[in-house]
Structure formats: structure tokens, C-alpha cells
Amino acid sequence: MQQKQVLLLTKPIKEKAIKELYYKELPSIATICIADLGCSSAELNNLSVVSELIHSIEKARRDLGNGRQQDYQVYLNDLPSNDFNTIFGSLSSFEINLKQEMGDDFGHCFVNGVPGSFYGRLFPNKHLHFVHSSYSLMWLSQVPKGIQDNKGNIYIARTTPPNVLKAYYDQFEKDFSTFLRCRSEEVITGGMMVLTILGRKSDEQYTKESCYEWELFANALNDMVFEEEKLNTFNIPQYTPSATELGLIIEKEGSFTLDQTHVSEVNWEANENQKNKSVNHYDFVKCMRSVIEPLLISHFGDTVIEELFDKYMDIVRVSMAQEKNVFINVTISLTRKE
Ligand SMILES: C[S@@+](CC[C@H](N)C(=O)[O-])C[C@H]1O[C@@H](n2cnc3c(N)ncnc32)[C@H](O)[C@@H]1O
Known part of the structure; x- marks a missing residue:
């Protein structure tokens, strides 16, 4: 899974941010509140991120010689359709492992599911100390309006006309500004967010x-x-921003300081060195399928899905035999202003 690789790749940024936050703001706080937004339930990446964040804070606490047990309130958010039960089913082993790894002076970790869209309010005012989100914020709240000229395409493509490019950017700007505004209410002054978004290196939209x-x-x-007509009205509600676009929107919205930006890439294939390449393609297609299957079913019905993904697998196989394909990740670290 690419997401797992991305979480590893962005680990130093998360560690740096959360340690800085702890040293500056948190040593005297009884319960540290952390949220993972767009957590999904696949592969339980969400709990590995939480465990990683808690490890970093516990290390910072010990480095500071703070002997007081620290409690954590962890919120795992996704859309209401997410399979929260899978997450809840693994919580007891997660808590036991955490306690074992951290030793006797570890406090408590309370985990909560928060169903709802991160484009609306999810938490009370000034409640959160740290927010994490990975591979979720490129999903728009809706398909942009006015993109009917994008015929034959389902997202931004080589032939996409300028008015459609603008419509995609405008929708992203609106959604990401709303996200920042909502979080600005919920995150304490000095609180931090580390967000990784599927994006691009170039300033060109295509x-x-x-x-x-x-x-x-x-x-x-x-x-x-x-x-x-059916084909022409199917579009992907996604936007892959550049670091420059993110910086502009953050500055315009005004509630957060942009501390750090890091652009990285991961191969479409989960493990480049793996011998059996068809297994890799299967992983890639499975991952894409988990993201878009519900959209496809609601537009085309469920009878076409197997044939469609068989065709996609064939096309991906041919492409990967000829070229190296990568995803670009833009990771940003932000602090809530006064
Ligand atoms: C590709 S998964 C990423 C999962 C996980 N963060 C990871 O890194 O493995 C994207 C997730 O974002 C969620 N998502 C998309 N739009 C959302 C929204 N408006 N509010 C909350 N979650 C959303 C999807 O439901 C999906 O579970």
C-alpha cells in the first residue's frame, strides 16, 4: 500500500512537529488531544500513526524529565460510511501493546471514533493539540460545478480546457479554506497540524x-x-495541489503559520524490488478500487465493476512495463496563530 510507505516517509516531519509542540505547549497538560482526520479502516494505518505520535510525545516527556503520567484522548475521524467497527475491534490489542511498549509510567489512551466530514466542525472550540491527516485532503467535498467541457476525461487531463482547470482549483480553494477555518476553531493557540496531501511538484495543473x-x-x-452522456457526467471529486497553491490558501485564510513543507514521491508499486510484479499491480489497482468503487457504483451501477477493474488492471500492467509511475506527496506542518 502506498499510504503505508507515505506514513513512513513523513515520520520525521511528524516527530519534529509533535516534539516541538510538546516542549513549547504541553508539559503541564493533563490530557493531550490528538485527531487523525480521514483515518479510513483499511490496513489500520490509523492506529500505527497514533502509536507513532504517542511514542514521540512519551520520548519528549522523558527527555524533559517529566515524571507525571500523561493521558491521551485520540479521535479517529472519517466519513460516516467508514467501517469504524473494524477499528474498534482492534482497539483492545492496540491499548495492550501501547502499555507494554511504553512501560509502567504510561498513563491512559482513550480512543474515539468521530464520523463526519472534515469540511465541517467536528470538535468543540480550542480542544485539539495536534491534528494529523494523510492522503485524504485531496478529496473534494463535491465534483466542481461547470466542468461539462471536460469531455472524455474524468479528472484533469492533457486535453482539459482552462475553465475546467479553474473550476477544479476554485473548488479545492473553497474546501481547503473551509477545512482550515473549522480547524482554527478547534485547535488551541500554538497547536499543530501535519497534513500530507496527494499533490504535484509543478505549478502546471496538468x-x-x-x-x-x-x-x-x-x-x-x-x-x-x-x-x-453517462460517461461524460462521471468525474472524480479530487484535486492534487502544489506546495505553492497550499501556501497561498493558508496565507489567505490566515489562521495558521506554515512552518515546513516537504515534497516527496512514492512509486505506484508498493514494493519496487518485489519479484512478482503482477502482485504489485494488483495492490495498486486494489488501492484505487477501494477509493473509487462507491462513486462508480452510484453512477454506473454495480454490474460493471469487475469488468471495469479487469480492464484497468490490463492497462496498468502495460503502462508499468513501459514506464515508472509515481505519486507526489506534499506534506505541510502548520501552527495555529494567536
Ligand atoms: C486514501 S484514504 C487514506 C486513509 C489513511 N489516512 C491512510 O493514510 O492510510 C482517504 C480517506 O479519506 C476519507 N475522506 C474523504 N473525504 C473526507 C471528508 N470530507 N471527511 C472525512 N474523511 C474523508 C475517505 O473516506 C478515506 O477513508
């Missing part, structure tokens, strides 16, 4: 590295027998 997986998917859709 780049192969940020659009190609959807261009290949559009090829698979175009190979199926659908009415033209």
Missing part, C-alpha cells in the same frame, strides 16, 4: 505525475459500452 492514474482509468471506462 502533470503526468498528478493525473496519470485517472487518465488510464478513463481509458478503461472508454473501453466499456456506456452511453456517451
Whole structure:
């Protein structure tokens, strides 16, 4: 899974941010409140992030010689359709492991599920100390309006006209500003957020590295027998921003300081060195499927899904035999202003 690799890749940024936060703001706080937004339930990446964050804080606490047991309130958020029960089912072993790893002077960790959209309020005022989100904020609250000229494409593509590019950016700006405004109410002054978003390196809105997986998917859709109208009205509610665009929106919204930006890349294939390449393609396609299957079913119905993903697998296999495909990750670390 790419997300797992991304979480590893961004570990130093998260560690640095949370340690700084602890040294500056948290030694006297009885319960540290942490939220992971868009946590999903797949592979339980959410709990490994939480465990990593708590390890960093516990290390900072011990380094400071703070002998007081620290309690944690952890919030795992996703849309209400997320399978929270899978997460809840693994909580008891998570808590036992945490206690064992941390030793006797570890306090308590209370974990809560928070169903709802992060484009609305999720927490009380000035409640959170640290917010994390990975591979979620590129999902828009809706497909942008006014993109009917993007015929034959399902996302930004080589042939996308300028008015459609603008519509995608405008929707992202609106959504990301709303996200910042909501979090600005919920995060304490001096509190921090580390957000990793699937994005792009270039300032050009169309780049192969940020659009190609959807261009290949559009090829698979175009190979199926659908009415033209049905095909033309299917679009992906996603936007892959550049670091520059994120910086501009953060400055304009005004509630957070941008402390650090880090751009990295991961291969589409989960493990480049693995011998059996078809297994890798399967992982990649499975991951894409988990993201878009509900959108496809609601637009095209569920009878087409197997054939569609078989076609996509074939197209991905051919592409990967010929070229190296990567995802770009933009990670930003932010502090809530006074
Ligand atoms: C690709 S998964 C990332 C999961 C996890 N953070 C990781 O890194 O493995 C994206 C998640 O974002 C969630 N998501 C998308 N839009 C959301 C929204 N508006 N509010 C909350 N969660 C959202 C999806 O439901 C999905 O579980």
C-alpha cells in the first residue's frame, strides 16, 4: 500500500512537529488531544500513526524529565460510511501493546471514533493539540460545478480546457479554506497540524505525475459500452495541489503559520524490488478500487465493476512495463496563530 510507505516517509516531519509542540505547549497538560482526520479502516494505518505520535510525545516527556503520567484522548475521524467497527475491534490489542511498549509510567489512551466530514466542525472550540491527516485532503467535498467541457476525461487531463482547470482549483480553494477555518476553531493557540496531501511538484495543473492514474482509468471506462452522456457526467471529486497553491490558501485564510513543507514521491508499486510484479499491480489497482468503487457504483451501477477493474488492471500492467509511475506527496506542518 502506498499510504503505508507515505506514513513512513513523513515520520520525521511528524516527530519534529509533535516534539516541538510538546516542549513549547504541553508539559503541564493533563490530557493531550490528538485527531487523525480521514483515518479510513483499511490496513489500520490509523492506529500505527497514533502509536507513532504517542511514542514521540512519551520520548519528549522523558527527555524533559517529566515524571507525571500523561493521558491521551485520540479521535479517529472519517466519513460516516467508514467501517469504524473494524477499528474498534482492534482497539483492545492496540491499548495492550501501547502499555507494554511504553512501560509502567504510561498513563491512559482513550480512543474515539468521530464520523463526519472534515469540511465541517467536528470538535468543540480550542480542544485539539495536534491534528494529523494523510492522503485524504485531496478529496473534494463535491465534483466542481461547470466542468461539462471536460469531455472524455474524468479528472484533469492533457486535453482539459482552462475553465475546467479553474473550476477544479476554485473548488479545492473553497474546501481547503473551509477545512482550515473549522480547524482554527478547534485547535488551541500554538497547536499543530501535519497534513500530507496527494499533490504535484509543478505549478502546471496538468502533470503526468498528478493525473496519470485517472487518465488510464478513463481509458478503461472508454473501453466499456456506456452511453456517451453517462460517461461524460462521471468525474472524480479530487484535486492534487502544489506546495505553492497550499501556501497561498493558508496565507489567505490566515489562521495558521506554515512552518515546513516537504515534497516527496512514492512509486505506484508498493514494493519496487518485489519479484512478482503482477502482485504489485494488483495492490495498486486494489488501492484505487477501494477509493473509487462507491462513486462508480452510484453512477454506473454495480454490474460493471469487475469488468471495469479487469480492464484497468490490463492497462496498468502495460503502462508499468513501459514506464515508472509515481505519486507526489506534499506534506505541510502548520501552527495555529494567536
Ligand atoms: C486514501 S484514504 C487514506 C486513509 C489513511 N489516512 C491512510 O493514510 O492510510 C482517504 C480517506 O479519506 C476519507 N475522506 C474523504 N473525504 C473526507 C471528508 N470530507 N471527511 C472525512 N474523511 C474523508 C475517505 O473516506 C478515506 O477513508
